[in-house]
Amino acid sequence: MQIKTDLEKPIFLQIAEGIEDAILSGAFEEGKQIPSITEFSITYKINPATALKGINILVDAGFLYKKRGLGMFVTEGAVKELQKKRKEQFYMNYIAVLIEEAKRLYITESEIKSMIESGFHK
Amino acid sequence: MNGIEVKKVSKYYGQTCALNNISLTFEKNKIYGLLGRNGAGKSTLLNIITNRIFADHGEVFVDGLRAEENDKAQSNMYLMSEKNYYPDKMKLKDIFKWTKQFYRNFDMEYARQLAEKFDLNCDKSVKQLSTGYLSIFKLVVALSVNTPYVFLDEPVLGLDANNRDLFYRILLEKYSITPFTIVISTHLIEEITSIIEEIIIIKNGSIVQSESMEEFLGKGYAVSGPAALVDSYTADKQIIATDTLGGLKTAYILGKPENRTDGLEISNLNLQKLFIQMTNS
Numbered sequence: 581m582q583i584k585t586d587l588e589k590p591i592f593l594q595i596a597e598g599i600e601d602a603i604l605s606g607a608f609e610e611g612k613q614i615p616s617i618t619e620f621s622i623t624y625k626i627n628p629a630t631a632l633k634g635i636n637i638l639v640d641a642g643f644l645y646k647k648r649g650l651g652m653f654v655t656e657g658a659v660k661e662l663q664k665k666r667k668e669q670f671y672m673n674y675i676a677v678l679i680e681e682a683k684r685l686y687i688t689e690s691e692i693k694s695m696i697e698s699g700f701h702k
Numbered sequence: 703m704n705g706i707e708v709k710k711v712s713k714y715y716g717q718t719c720a721l722n723n724i725s726l727t728f729e730k731n732k733i734y735g736l737l738g739r740n741g742a743g744k745s746t747l748l749n750i751i752t753n754r755i756f757a758d759h760g761e762v763f764v765d766g767l768r769a770e771e772n773d774k775a776q777s778n779m780y781l782m783s784e785k786n787y788y789p790d791k792m793k794l795k796d797i798f799k800w801t802k803q804f805y806r807n808f809d810m811e812y813a814r815q816l817a818e819k820f821d822l823n824c825d826k827s828v829k830q831l832s833t834g835y836l837s838i839f840k841l842v843v844a845l846s847v848n849t850p851y852v853f854l855d856e857p858v859l860g861l862d863a864n865n866r867d868l869f870y871r872i873l874l875e876k877y878s879i880t881p882f883t884i885v886i887s888t889h890l891i892e893e894i895t896s897i898i899e900e901i902i903i904i905k906n907g908s909i910v911q912s913e914s915m916e917e918f919l920g921k922g923y924a925v926s927g928p929a930a931l932v933d934s935y936t937a938d939k940q941i942i943a944t945d946t947l948g949g950l951k952t953a954y955i956l957g958k959p960e961n962r963t964d965g966l967e968i969s970n971l972n973l974q975k976l977f978i979q980m981t982n983s
Contacts, residue, residue, distance in 0.1 A: 585973075618878040627897055
């Protein structure tokens with residue numbers, strides 16, 4: 581997980597996505613506690629309010645939950661739900677961009693298909 | 703009212719107007735970035751708030767108390783000044799003791815721990831310190847006084863990259879455990895982008911911008927691509943500046959970007975770029 585201040589994406593969204601990635605990869609396990617706001621703030625040198633804002637997005641979405649006095653935990657079943665959410669965004673985030681660049685370079689549909697196939701069989 | 707209120711403050715040095723009728727508020731427990739070009743009036747403002755110099759007009763209130771010549775109000779604030787006011791021959795550990803006399807909540811043990819983290823030898827005297835270590839020493843004091851308001855004027859002057867990194871982390875650690883108001887005046891804009899919550903920009907003695915970082919960063923964007931395309935895109939927009947390179951053009955625009963346009967690249971302006979565009983005269 582890395583935070584970049586020169587990206588178009590606001591830092592709190594980068595935090596939220598970084599935590600999502602960590603949940604998907606298993607670095608933050610379901611049912612287990614994630615680092616505190618203070619730890620996020622110090623590690624990434626960000627204002628604690630920004631870290632909190634990023635974490636709250638995931639709390640509102642149900643991927644994290646708060647245990648009073650203890651901290652933030654990963655919800656059971658969060659991995660499956662996140663995979664579902666990311667799959668829904670896959671077309672817009674990856675395929676649409678891919679097709680746009682392919683058109684600029686006059687790469688044909690069948691050329692892309694064979695690239696994808698060879699990518700899978702590497 | 704809680705917080706620091708600066709009300710219609712003006713300051714002249716002879717014929718030169720250093721601050722022109724400035725009003726602003728520092729709220730409790732927030733981190734502010736006070737930005738401005740050399741000579742914009744940042745240090746003058748901080749020195750007036752902390753009673754080191756006097757305003758010609760206007761007033762400053764700290765938690766509702768008048769700040770001028772008021773020990774009670776002043777004891778809630780600490781200014782780490784860019785200048786050195788400590789006696790040359792005094793040892794650092796003795797300055798710690800004196801500071802404790804003036805600031806009751808000065809945490810001697812914490813100051814020693816910080817000195818150790820920065821490899822600062824407290825048996826040295828002020829004149830034995832390099833520029834960087836003089837800054838580090840002043841920072842150690844500023845982080846240990848435990849006043850509700852701390853002003854840091856050029857806090858990282860002369861610090862190497864490692865020590866700047868260490869300072870930002872220590873500052874955030876302290877702040878997230880016990881929040882207080884921090885005002886950072888610096889020229890290393892990029893480094894504080896993610897740390898500050900509110901931004902104040904001073905230009906020629908006046909406030910040109912005072913708002914949350916998030917709002918500020920959403921204020922402008924850049925469009926680049928072939929000059930003709932950029933020109934037609936920007937025809938009805940407020941341009942702050944442009945750069946041209948051969949047939950390529952980049953326009954810096956105030957406002958929110960529209961939907962994507964084919965052939966044009968739209969990017970956010972980071973804090974430094976926005977700052978430069980807004981304070982160029």
